[in-house]
Amino acid sequence: MTGSNVVKLGIAFLMYFMVQVFVLKDLVLFGDAFCFLYVYAILLMPIEVRSTPIMLLAFVMGILIDVFYDTPGMHTGSIVLLAFLRNPWIKVNTPRGGYDENVPPILPNMGLAWSTAYTFPLVLLHHACFFYLDFLGTSVSPSIVIRILGSVLFTFVMGNVVQLLLYTKKKGI
Amino acid sequence: MQRILLFVYSIRAFLLFVGLELVAAWMLLNYNSRQGAVFLNSSGQFTGSILNTKDSFLEYFYLGSTNEALSEKNARLLKRLENLSPLGDTTFFELDSGFAHTFDFWSAKVINNSLHLHQNYLTLNKGKKQGIKVGMGVFNEQGVIGRVTGVSTNFATVISLLHTDLLVSSKIKHSGVIASTRWDGVDSKRAKLLYVPRHVEVEVGDTVVTSGFNATFPEGIHIGVIDAVNEGEETNYLDIGLEFSTDFSKLSYVYLVENSMRAELDTLTSKTNLLPNDGQ
Numbered sequence: 001m002t003g004s005n006v007v008k009l010g011i012a013f014l015m016y017f018m019v020q021v022f023v024l025k026d027l028v029l030f031g032d033a034f035c036f037l038y039v040y041a042i043l044l045m046p047i048e049v050r051s052t053p054i055m056l057l058a059f060v061m062g063i064l065i066d067v068f069y070d071t072p073g074m075h076t077g078s079i080v081l082l083a084f085l086r087n088p089w090i091k092v093n094t095p096r097g098g099y100d101e102n103v104p105p106i107l108p109n110m111g112l113a114w115s116t117a118y119t120f121p122l123v124l125l126h127h128a129c130f131f132y133l134d135f136l137g138t139s140v141s142p143s144i145v146i147r148i149l150g151s152v153l154f155t156f157v158m159g160n161v162v163q164l165l166l167y168t169k170k171k172g173i
Numbered sequence: 174m175q176r177i178l179l180f181v182y183s184i185r186a187f188l189l190f191v192g193l194e195l196v197a198a199w200m201l202l203n204y205n206s207r208q209g210a211v212f213l214n215s216s217g218q219f220t221g222s223i224l225n226t227k228d229s230f231l232e233y234f235y236l237g238s239t240n241e242a243l244s245e246k247n248a249r250l251l252k253r254l255e256n257l258s259p260l261g262d263t264t265f266f267e268l269d270s271g272f273a274h275t276f277d278f279w280s281a282k283v284i285n286n287s288l289h290l291h292q293n294y295l296t297l298n299k300g301k302k303q304g305i306k307v308g309m310g311v312f313n314e315q316g317v318i319g320r321v322t323g324v325s326t327n328f329a330t331v332i333s334l335l336h337t338d339l340l341v342s343s344k345i346k347h348s349g350v351i352a353s354t355r356w357d358g359v360d361s362k363r364a365k366l367l368y369v370p371r372h373v374e375v376e377v378g379d380t381v382v383t384s385g386f387n388a389t390f391p392e393g394i395h396i397g398v399i400d401a402v403n404e405g406e407e408t409n410y411l412d413i414g415l416e417f418s419t420d421f422s423k424l425s426y427v428y429l430v431e432n433s434m435r436a437e438l439d440t441l442t443s444k445t446n447l448l449p450n451d452g453q
Contacts, residue, residue, distance in 0.1 A: 022227055025287070028289045031289055031360075031361065032289075034289070050186075051186035051189075052185065052186060052189055055186070055189055055190060055193060056189075056193075059193045059196075062197070066200070067215060067217065067220050068215055068220060068224070068285070069215075069287065069290075070215050070285075070287065070292075070293075070294035070296075070330070071290065071292070072200040072201050072203070073196075073197035073198060073199070073200030073201035073202075074197075074201060076193070076196070076197040076200065077194055077197035077198065077201070080190065080193045080194055080197065081190075081194070084186070084187075084190040133201065134290050134291050134292070135291060135358075143359065
């Protein structure tokens with residue numbers, strides 16, 4: 001990984017955080033569908049990055065988001081879980097012939113089928129974890145399912161739009 | 174020994190994962206404790222100033238409705254002042270200051286708000302330095318908003334009425350029946366009125382106000398209007414739904430109230446071994 005690549009990733013990390021906290025925090029569709037776009041900051045890290053740095057980055061991101069959302073530990077716990085499962089999940093999804101060197105796992109590079117198989121389950125798990133923690137201690141109503149599915153769809157669509165518009169093939173951003 | 178170390182090294186990712194999750198769980202469990210002062214939340218010095226900047230950009234979009242609300246409140250206060258000010262030809266009897274001066278009021282601005290989760294908090298742009306203390310009640314011209322749970326030097330965190338753990342001591346205005354208001358986490362416009370016995374006659378459309386029994390709020394601040402009365406499953410109490418009079422999605426300027434007799438009241442109730450009737 002080259003130096004300019006690290007800078008780019010750092011800027012992307014900050015952008016995801018700022019967009020999440022300043023724009024998407026106030027954007028909740030129908031009172032149920034949340035957009036936690038910041039999970040893509042972790043999901044779209046290059047494939048070569050090891051588990052340990054990924055988890056530490058996720059932890060930092062989670063705490064930053066939690067501070068602004070006033071949801072202590074909820075985002076942190078969910079995103080660390082996602083980061084822990086990310087690399088094993090990438091391994092499971094290895095296409096025939098393996099991954100190319102220095103290619104981030106983004107939609108323009110990998111195609112819709114692989115990208116969906118990679119991101120959708122992880123995003124679903126993150127959202128399920130977050131809303132489970134949110135509903136903890138209250139009477140769990142069927143609305144949690146609507147909330148999880150609505151938010152996963154919203155995040156997933158937004159994530160794909162962002163990848164198509166802002167990422168170019170074969171390169172970082 | 175070396176094999177143990179090697180084994181630990183081989184599962185280091187998992188150990189780190191467990192460690193980080195434990196930190197997250199610790200944050201989650203510690204947050205709602207009483208002494209959970211301002212630690213890692215939106216009223217921290219850095220976070221607060223960022224949110225303040227963000228709000229100063231966004232407030233222009235709400236200037237119209239904010240002005241309207243403020244002038245409405247002004248008009249109402251002027252009317253009350255007119256009624257209170259002594260006429261020239263009547264005797265005026267000033268109350269002892271101990272009676273007259275029970276509640277102190279402050280104003281502040283909401284710089285951060287959420288309403289879609291189950292535990293919602295607000296952030297205000299005033300803190301310790303401006304005289305804000307933990308436990309103050311927060312309301313606006315529409316009705317009750319919440320209670321201050323943490324203060325930093327310049328900012329304060331408020332537990333919103335849209336928090337499933339907050340109970341507000343309330344009463345039905347026309348019958349005077351005491352109850353507790355608590356949000357059930359379903360809809361940011363509606364809540365439940367708890368502990369109203371079955372024999373009480375409650376009608377849809379009755380106004381619910383603060384009871385003044387707890388030291389947080391003075392009596393008579395609006396909470397909402399009853400919009401559903403059912404028998405419910407519990408044997409002793411009615412299942413009552415109310416619609417908030419406060420629109421939580423458009424909060425701007427709010428008022429804070431402090432009962433200056435609170436310390437005395439609390440000592441008295443604890444001395445006589447009575448629990449304060451506020452469910453908090």
